[in-house]
Amino acid sequence: xxxxxxxxxxxxxxxxxxxxxxxxxxxxxxxxxxxxxxxxxxxxxxxxxxxxxxxxxxxxxxxxxxxxxxxxxxxxxxxxxxxxxxxxxxxxxxxxxxxxxxxxxxxxxxxxxxxxxxxxxxxxxxxxxxxxxxxxxxxxxxxxxxxxxxxxxxxxxxxxxxxxxxxxxxxxxxxxxxxxxxxxxxxxxxxxxxxxxxxxxxxxxxxxxxxxxxxxxxxxxxxxxxxxxxxxxxxxxxxxxxxxxxxxxxxxxxxxxxxxxxxxxxxxxxxxxxxxxxxxxxxxxxxxxxxxxxx
Amino acid sequence: xxxxxxxxxxxxxxxxxxxxxxxxxxxxxxxxxxxxxxxxxxxxxxxxxxxxxxxxxxxxxxxxxxxxxxxxxxxxxxxxxxxxxxxxxxxxxxxxxxxxxxxxxxxxxxxxxxxxxxxxxxxxxxxxxxxxxxxxxxxxxxxxxxxxxxxxxxxxxxxxxxxxxxxxxxxxxxxxxxxxxxxxxxxxxxxxxxxxxxxxxxxxxxxxxxxxxxxxxxxxxxxxxxxxxxxxxxxxxxxxxxxxxxxxxxxxxxxxxxxxxxxxxxxxxxxxxxxxxxxxxxxxxxxxxxxxxxxxxxxxxxxxxxxxxxxxxxxxxxxxxxx
Numbered sequence: 076x077x078x079x080x081x082x083x084x085x086x087x088x089x090x091x092x093x094x095x096x097x098x099x100x101x102x103x104x105x106x107x108x109x110x111x112x113x114x115x116x117x118x119x120x121x122x123x124x125x126x127x128x129x130x131x132x133x134x135x136x137x138x139x140x141x142x143x144x145x146x147x148x149x150x151x152x153x154x155x156x157x158x159x160x161x162x163x164x165x166x167x168x169x170x171x172x173x174x175x176x177x178x179x180x181x182x183x184x185x186x187x188x189x190x191x192x193x194x195x196x197x198x199x200x201x202x203x204x205x206x207x208x209x210x211x212x213x214x215x216x217x218x219x220x221x222x223x224x225x226x227x228x229x230x231x232x233x234x235x236x237x238x239x240x241x242x243x244x245x246x247x248x249x250x251x252x253x254x255x256x257x258x259x260x261x262x263x264x265x266x267x268x269x270x271x272x273x274x275x276x277x278x279x280x281x282x283x284x285x286x287x288x289x290x291x292x293x294x295x296x297x298x299x300x301x302x303x304x305x306x307x308x309x310x311x312x313x314x315x316x317x318x319x320x321x322x323x324x325x326x327x328x329x330x331x332x333x334x335x336x337x338x339x340x341x342x343x344x345x346x347x348x349x350x351x352x353x354x355x356x357x358x359x360x361x362x363x364x365x366x367x368x369x370x
Numbered sequence: 371x372x373x374x375x376x377x378x379x380x381x382x383x384x385x386x387x388x389x390x391x392x393x394x395x396x397x398x399x400x401x402x403x404x405x406x407x408x409x410x411x412x413x414x415x416x417x418x419x420x421x422x423x424x425x426x427x428x429x430x431x432x433x434x435x436x437x438x439x440x441x442x443x444x445x446x447x448x449x450x451x452x453x454x455x456x457x458x459x460x461x462x463x464x465x466x467x468x469x470x471x472x473x474x475x476x477x478x479x480x481x482x483x484x485x486x487x488x489x490x491x492x493x494x495x496x497x498x499x500x501x502x503x504x505x506x507x508x509x510x511x512x513x514x515x516x517x518x519x520x521x522x523x524x525x526x527x528x529x530x531x532x533x534x535x536x537x538x539x540x541x542x543x544x545x546x547x548x549x550x551x552x553x554x555x556x557x558x559x560x561x562x563x564x565x566x567x568x569x570x571x572x573x574x575x576x577x578x579x580x581x582x583x584x585x586x587x588x589x590x591x592x593x594x595x596x597x598x599x600x601x602x603x604x605x606x607x608x609x610x611x612x613x614x615x616x617x618x619x620x621x622x623x624x625x626x627x628x629x630x631x632x633x634x635x636x637x638x639x640x641x642x643x644x645x646x647x648x649x650x651x652x653x654x655x656x657x658x659x660x661x662x663x664x665x666x667x668x669x670x671x672x673x674x675x676x677x678x679x680x681x682x683x684x685x686x687x688x689x690x691x692x693x
Contacts, residue, residue, distance in 0.1 A: 112490075118490045166674060169674065170673070176436045176490070176493070177673050177677065179436070179493060180626065180630065180669060180673050181669070181670060181673040181674070183666075184666045184669025184672075185666065185670060186666070187620075187662050187665055187666025187669065188662075188667055188670065189666075190666075191660040191661070191662030191664070191666055192660065194660065194662065195660035303619070307497055307498060307501045307619065308498075310494040310497060310498055313494065314491060314494050314495055314498065344509060347505040347508075348502045348505050348506065351498050351499065351501065351502040351505075352502075354495070355483060355499070358484075358486055358487065358495065359483070362487060363487075
């Protein structure tokens with residue numbers, strides 16, 4: 076039994092692994108989107124651009140400062156997060172009181188600006204980023220070859236997702252956050268600095284996107300368009316999962332990555348639209364999304 | 371889209387009406403004489419985008435639905451019209467009709483799906499659905515991939531007027547645009563249009579009056595999609611080209627900017643916005659400045675500083691009672 080429907084099992088597992096990796100990136104991004112939406116009531120269109128920024132930060136730190144992979148993995152998200160904090164303080168903050176379609180349009184504009192700027196400065200072509208020496212090579216599992224870096228990507232992103240989830244569900248700070256989502260003025264009345272909390276939340280989630288971008292740099296090339304191509308798929312993921320639950324967002328993201336991988340194996344022509352087809356089905360069957368709390 | 375766009379034609383003062391009438395007459399004279407002074411193909415581009423933005427404004431400005439996927443209708447119809455004219459060798463009118471019908475059908479399908487969710491989700495769903503159309507356009511053989519459908523024959527208007535003559539093509543597109551704008555104007559000022567605005571302001575209340583908001587939204591969305599397709603079809607035939615550019619999400623964003631910049635929820639606004647954006651791009655294309663960056667900058671400035679748009683601010687200025 077080495078073939079499934081005419082596809083060698085090693086190829087199938089390879090595509091599943093790729094799907095799982097894509098799924099981990101979707102998870103990191105949709106997690107951030109869901110938290111930002113829950114706290115700030117903002118759909119952050121710029122999330123993809125911040126992901127791209129993370130990738131470029133990693134590439135720039137390596138190529139101009141010669142910093143290693145591990146330092147980069149810490150610094151890139153911090154840089155992106157700091158920029159996010161500036162965006163929140165300067166722009167988003169002023170839009171909380173009006174229709175949230177405006178904040179969507181604002182972040183869309185910011186995404187266009189970032190993408191346009193990077194395309195202008197660095198060109199449209201991808202920039203290669205080498206896999207760090209400590210993570211080259213791979214493990215032979217007997218039935219397939221598992222490259223080390225890919226295994227690391229899945230482990231790292233799942234660990235970060237899980238830690239974020241635990242921090243929100245189990246810690247005191249997380250409890251404040253959840254309370255502020257329900258009733259910000261009451262939480263503020265208890266002496267908690269809600270505006271600061273909003274800024275930090277936005278910065279943190281955008282930092283997660285930057286982390287994903289830095290993590291993705293050695294796998295895919297770093298290019299100005301990498302953000303906009305992933306953000307639309309992540310939107311579909313968010314529509315499918317519904318933004319009510321963080322755990323739901325992670326599970327949906329991984330599942331859709333795997334579905335995409337499977338489609339690539341059995342019917343490659345449809346792989347780019349697989350997620351969207353699932354979205355259509357979910358809207359027809361369960362309009363509010365799989366894990367949503369809204370009616 | 372609450373208070374900022376609340377002024378409907380019902381509350382518009384008479385002074386504005388007369389000013390508007392005079393302005394309209396002036397614009398009509400200018401548009402008829404324009405090909406003498408300006409390159410007609412550039413004018414055709416402005417007209418097509420003005421109609422596209424006005425059609426888009428029907429859902430954003432009047433029904434309060436932010437669609438992020440209107441490029442699918444515009445660009446999708448362009449492909450169908452170009453294919454109909456080139457491969458099926460249909461006459462001009464039927465090719466445009468085929469494109470429009472396709473967009474209407476697509477709009478009905480998108481609308482049925484997206485209207486099941488509200489607000490922000492509506493935007494994300496339309497964006498995702500349009501991206502699906504984009505990927506299909508990339509892969510399907512009849513669209514010609516990166517090359518698009520080129521050298522589309524323009525044909526003859528009513529079998530008589532040769533549209534290879536650029537001036538004849540211009541007046542045909544002008545006629546089509548005016549027809550589309552009249553349809554939008556009639557729709558907005560009909561009881562149907564008033565119910566749409568009511569849904570935008572307070573959907574629950576409209577439901578409590580015994581009306582079905584979903585049905586109204588779906589009709590408006592389909593009409594908007596059909597008119598966007600009409601604009602796209604005209605553009606494809608006039609430029610003899612249907613390409614991937616018109617189905618990208620950038621295009622969906624651009625039409626939002628045109629409407630926002632000109633003033634959403636007004637009839638003239640989107641036309642003003644379309645002229646500004648098309649003119650700006652024309653100017654920038656030779657300057658070497660990054661267009662995407664500047665379009666994004668316009669978005670940020672519009673959202674932060676003048677949400678009523680150019681025409682909306684002007685209207686507010688005229689509406690203000692004199693001291």
